[in-house]
Amino acid sequence: MSETISRATVAMTVNGRRHSAEADARTGLGEFLREALGYTGTHLACEHGVCGACTVMVDGVAMRSCLMLAVQADGCEVTTIEGLAAPDGTLHPVQQALHEQFGLQCGFCTPGVAITLAAVTRDNPAATVEDMEKAMSGHICRCTGYQGIRRAIRQLAGEVPGPHGGEHA
Amino acid sequence: MNIRQSVGATRYLGERTPRKENARLLxxxxxxxxxxxxxGALHIAFARSQVARGRIVSIDTSAALDLPGVQAVYTQADFADVPVHFLNYFFTPILAPVTLLADGRVACVGEAVAMVIAESRAIAEDGAALVEIVIEEETPLVTLADAKRGPPVHPGFDDNIAAEMGDEDSILALKDMLKGAAHVVSQRIAHQRIxxxxxxxxxxxxxxxxxGEMTIHLGCQSPHLAARVLAMSLGMEPAQLRVIAKDVGGGFGLKNIPWREEIATVVAARKFGRPLKWIEDRFEALTASSHAREQDITLTAGFDAEGHLLGAYAEYDSNNGAWPMGEDANIAVHMFMWPAYKLKAYGFVTRGWYTNTMGLGGYRGPWAMESLIREVLLEKAAKQIGIDVIEIRRRNLVTAADQPFTSTLGITVDDITTDACLEKLVAHLDLPKFRKEQAEARKQGRYLGIGFAAYIEPTGSAGSMQPMTGETAQVRIEPTGKxxxxxxxxxxxxxxxxxxxQVIADRLGVKYEDVAIYEGDSALGAFSPGAGGSRQAVIAGGACWTAAENLADKVRTVAAHVSNASVEAVSIVDGMVHIDGAPEMSRSLREIAEIAYGEPHRLPPGMASGLESQFRYQPPPMTMTSAAHACVVEVNPDTGFVKILxxxxxxxxxxxxxxxxxxxxIAGGLAQAIGQVLLEDMPYDAKGNPLAATFKDYxxxxxxxxxxxxxxxxNTPSQTTGGMRGVGEGGAIVGPPTLVNAIADALAPFGTLGETITLPLTPTRVLGVIEGRDLGGHGETAAAVVEEAPAPVAAAPVAAARIDGSYAMTMKTPMGDQAMTGHFRTDGSALSGELESPEGSQGFTGSVEGNRLKFDLKVEKPMKITLKYDLVVEGDSISGKVKMGMFGSSKISGTRV
Structure with a gap:
């Protein structure tokens, strides 16, 4: 129980800023980012590694922050949704594509989706629609039916985002 | 519709304008x-029952209280002094004896038994695990079949019927009527729990x-509705509660009203005097949030030789669970099954049943079963009769020429376009080409299928149910011109x-970027139920429309006055105010606003300063949306997997x-429909354990x-201001039959999907159809057996019964219990009296036979109908039923006062 749980000081760089805080050994990275460091943009939605909402980049790799302990990220560079846009506020191409293509509704799963697509396109600037859809298959979105996310993926891959509706009688 | 449009203005209506919400959410x-x-906020975790049914023998909280960081542990005994009136969405009382935490008994797995308050969520969860709950287990009732024969879930109740309407006689009448029909087709669908x-x-x-004041941040679908329900439930003044919900990550009906855990958090925060936060985890969400949909329906329809519908009847049962967020027989299934079809007669019995499972809550298109069963039956009938699946709909759909058309249950449609939507779809798809491809594919052992569905979606309901109201828009132009x-x-x-x-920018003549919207706070604006019933674009859209046009009128009046021009000569375009023929007199909206706020003496005499407009829009009672969908699938005969092409x-x-x-x-609803047909399932085992506890199971x-x-x-404009029709639930309603029909079409070489279609159509079940045998497998739940319902209350002739007097009575209705007081006076075999209800008092005359009273009342709301009461007095008790025309019967019970 909690009185026997060991605590550690965890230091990490989040979105280019250095942080250090105490954490229980059992504290997940997502909880640490939210509760200790105040990066509430990372959302915990299933806490068992299926839905992908809590995805952050750890040393450039997309990770489910609910499945990783804070202490495991000690000394790492972490990128959360708050750090995706440029410092001047210009949206990351992934954010811009999701914005233009109605790729989000309630926005709860969106941070993880955006981080995953940012990680895929960063690792492989020539990532195809198939590459990105495969990565996206590890995310659950309950609102959009994935239509806008798929169009955003096509936009990122340099394809025509459609099909749209738009045949108005 | 009166559309005033300035030439050259930027149009926003109909545009794919990027969302304002995205900036923060992305x-x-x-x-x-x-x-x-x-x-100072503390965290709540709940200790929950792992037993489906039983008596609580003991709750030992000492180990939890000993845990450092745990501040308090509450059980229902600690809340006994807090009266909580649980209400359903229609503000009528929950009939089951629901409490914040389990009160002496548990009735389902996941029911909260104790609340732990601690310094962190992790410690609260540790504490919850240390609460020792001893329960004397009883055999749970899990399925609909269990509910029909088992002892009442709630002690003291007569049976497990949570709600019922309709009438066996109506089914018998339809069976008689269809005896000579050329074709009689039946289909049963057992819908899984979602x-x-x-x-x-x-x-x-x-x-x-x-x-006595409280600010509540709540995951909800309307801060105003949540505040109103909380205030009523807790006996507080609405002004004592402020509900804020800036961002909510999806609702879908689950968050219609605050429920046990949310209300318990509010009550505990008052009691403990500290801010308390409860964040549900996914295990709780899957197993202990209200569920939806578990239901079973059998529909039978008769057709003439040409495939014209003659009549239909249905038996429907819904598994309400132990603690539904409103006992529900789902009358809407029957009301909305046929208004788009020229059906001449319909009979039904519909019931909700208590079981020892998690309670039923709302979910997108709660009545969606009407389209699922009807459209699946129609395609089955077409194949049986030997006509095309489009043709059977053409012969039966209500067309423009048929309208206004009133269904057998009194729903009038006067502007639906279902048939036109279907024709549009058929024109878009090359059906003959598909049939050719399908035939070719079958030769190669590939199974393609196409399915269709047509339906209407009742949206924007207002004025006939307490929470479903109009909407208020308050629009103002700030002194800055924004x-x-x-x-x-x-x-x-x-x-x-x-x-x-978009509506405001378009109607006012300003830039979309210059319009800021404030919502999500019960302290702002007027009452509305927010999201629910596909209503916001229809009703709030209409409110914004008129409020913005009225504000534009004021701007034009001010501009005309200060420019010595006529109002007709003033136009507002992209935030600039122009005078026809005098371009040099154009001013920005800001200049007009500065006059309206800062130099009121320059305004026309008597005009109020500022630039504000408020309008409350009351739309027609209901606005119908029409649609037809089609989908093409390929079913793999080796794996049973369905691929939607x-x-x-x-x-x-x-x-x-x-x-x-x-x-x-539409897409979000369709994805949920695909989940319902192919994937999602919350099965229970025989001991009442929910079996899908993670997203790897669900x-x-x-x-x-x-x-x-x-x-x-x-785009056929509706009769509302602006002409909008709702679209929030349709995908989840029309999606399931479209997909089931496509799978049935693909599997046609192997036969039908069977007399009973059990959802979801997992690969195992699909292979079962292909191989012609039951392969069992994941999610197989005990099939409900349709049994005879308990006989209605019978009147026993008792001589010289003492009848005269007043009785406090309760009538079970689809919107919950309705309370009334009956005053009866007898004179031989003549009866007279009054019925008093919150709507007023109404007199009646009728007859007495022994201890049996019969009388009729005519009512106007929610529709014109004659209520036929048939009551029996025994001692100080009164019971019986009221027959409500085509809606069947409702139970009444009460006692002498």
Missing amino acids: TGRGQFVDDVRVA AQSPMENRACLAIPDGA VVATLSTHSQGHGTATTMA RWCSAEDCGTVINPGIVEGQ LMPAISDVPDFEYLHA
Whole structure:
């Protein structure tokens, strides 16, 4: 129980800023980012590694922050949704594509989706629609039916985002 | 519709305007409940029952209280002094004896038994695990069949019928009528239990502000409705409660009203005097949030030789669970099954049943079974009769020429276009080409199928049910010339800040970027139920429309006055105010605003200063949306996997404010439909344990499960201001039959999907159809057996019964219990008296036979109907039923006062 749980000081760089805080050994990275460091943009939605909402980049790799302990990220560079846009506020191409293509509704799963697509396109600037859809298959979105996310993926891959509706009688 | 449009203005209606909500949601700056930080807040976790049914022998909280960091542990005994009146969505009492925490007994697995308050959520969860609950187990009732024969879930109740309407006589009459029919077709569908699964689980942060005041951050679908329900439930003044919900991660009906855990958090925060936060985890969300949909229906329809519908009847049962968020026989299934079809007669019995499972809550298109069973039956009938699946609909759909058309249950449609949507769809798809491909594919052992469905979606309901009201829009132009609107809309993904700003920008003549929308706070704006019933674009859209036009009129009047021009000569374009023929006199909206606020002496005499407009829009009682969908699938005969190759929607939702948002609503509903038909299932084992505890067990549709959707928009303006029609629930209603029909068509070489279609159609079940045998497998739940319902209350002739007097009576209705007082006076065999209800008092005369009273009452609301009462007095008790025309009978019970 909690009185026997060991605590550690965890230091990490989040979105280019250095942080250090105490954490229980059992504290997940997502909880640490939210509760200790105040990066509430990372959302915990299933806490068992299926839905992908809590995805952050750890040393450039997309990770489910609910499945990783804070202490495991000690000394790492972490990128959360708050750090995706440029410092001047210009949206990351992934954010811009999701914005233009109605790729989000309630926005709860969106941070993880955006981080995953940012990680895929960063690792492989020539990532195809198939590459990105495969990565996206590890995310659950309950609102959009994935239509806008798929169009955003096509936009990122340099394809025509459609099909749209738009045949108005 | 009166559209005033300035030439050259930027149009926003009908545009794919990017959403205003995105700026914060895409950058991690949304404000969901768990993102709100309050000094001194403590965290709640619940210890829950692992037993489905039994008596609580003991609850030992000592180990939990000993844990450092645990501040308190509450059980129901600690809340005994807090009266909580649990209400359903219609503000009528929950009939089951529901309490904040389990009170002496548990009735389902997951029921909260104790609340632990601790310094962190982790410690609260540790504490909850240390609460020792001893329960004397009883055999649970899990299935509908169990409910029909088992002892009452709630001690003291007569049976497990939670709600019922309709009447066996109506079914017998239809059976008689259809005896000579050329074709009689039956279909049964056993619909699985669904976990609504918004991505953000339920959440509540209750902050006691001072003496009797409270700010509550709540995952909800309307802060105003939540505040009203909380105030009524807790006997507080609405002004004592402020509910804020800036961002909510999906609702889908689950968050219609605050429920046990949310109300318990509020009560505990008052009691403990500290801010308390409860954040539901996914295990709780799946197993202990209200569920949806578990239901069973058998529909039988008769046709003449040409495939024209003659009549139909249905028996429907819904598994309400132990603690439904409103006992429900789902009368809407029957009401909305036929208004789009020329059906001449319909009979039904519909019941909700208590079981020892988690309670039933709302879910997108709660009545969706009407379209599922009807459209599946129609395609089955077409194949049986030997006509095309499109043709059977052409012969039966209500056309423009048939309208206004009133269904057998009294629903009148006068502007539906279902038949036109179907024709649009057929014209878009090359059906003969598909049939050719299908035949070729079958030769190669590939099984393609196409399915269709047509339906109407009742939307924008207002004025006939307590919570379903009009909407108020408050729009003002600030002294800066920027526009601010305060609304009671709420978005759990709906994008209402976007669509409402589009309406205002378009009608006022300003830039979309210059319109700011404030919503999500019960302290702002007027009462509205927010999201629910596909209503916001229809009703709030109409309110914004008129408020903005009225404000534009004021601007034009001011500009005309200060420019010595006629009002007719003034136009507002992109935030600039122009005078026809005098371009040098153009002013910015800011200049006009500065006059209106800062130099009121320059305004026309008597005009109020400022530039503000408020309008409350009361739309027609209901607005119908029409649609037809088609999808193409390929079924793999070796694996039973269904691949959706194509999906096309032809929908008529009137004026489209933003096609991107409309399509998003349709697509989201369709993805949920695909989940319901192929993947999602919350099964229970025989001991009442929910078996899907993670997203590895509860299969949510992923991007790989959902095809590209094609949209054909038709735009027949509705009769509302602006002409919008709702579109929030349709995909979830029309999607299931479209997909089931496509799978049935693909599997046609192997026969039908069977007399009973059990959802979801897992690969195992699909292979069962292909191989012609039951392969069992995942999610097989005990099939409900349709049994005779308990006989209605019979009148026993008793001589010289003492009848005269007043009785406090309760009538079970689809919207919950209705209380009334009956005053009866007898004179021989003559009866007279009055019935008093919150709607008023009405007199009647009738007859007495022994202890049996019979009388009729004519009512106007919600529709013109004659209520036939048949009551029996025994001692000081009164009971019986009231027959409500085609709606069948409702039970009445009461006692002498």
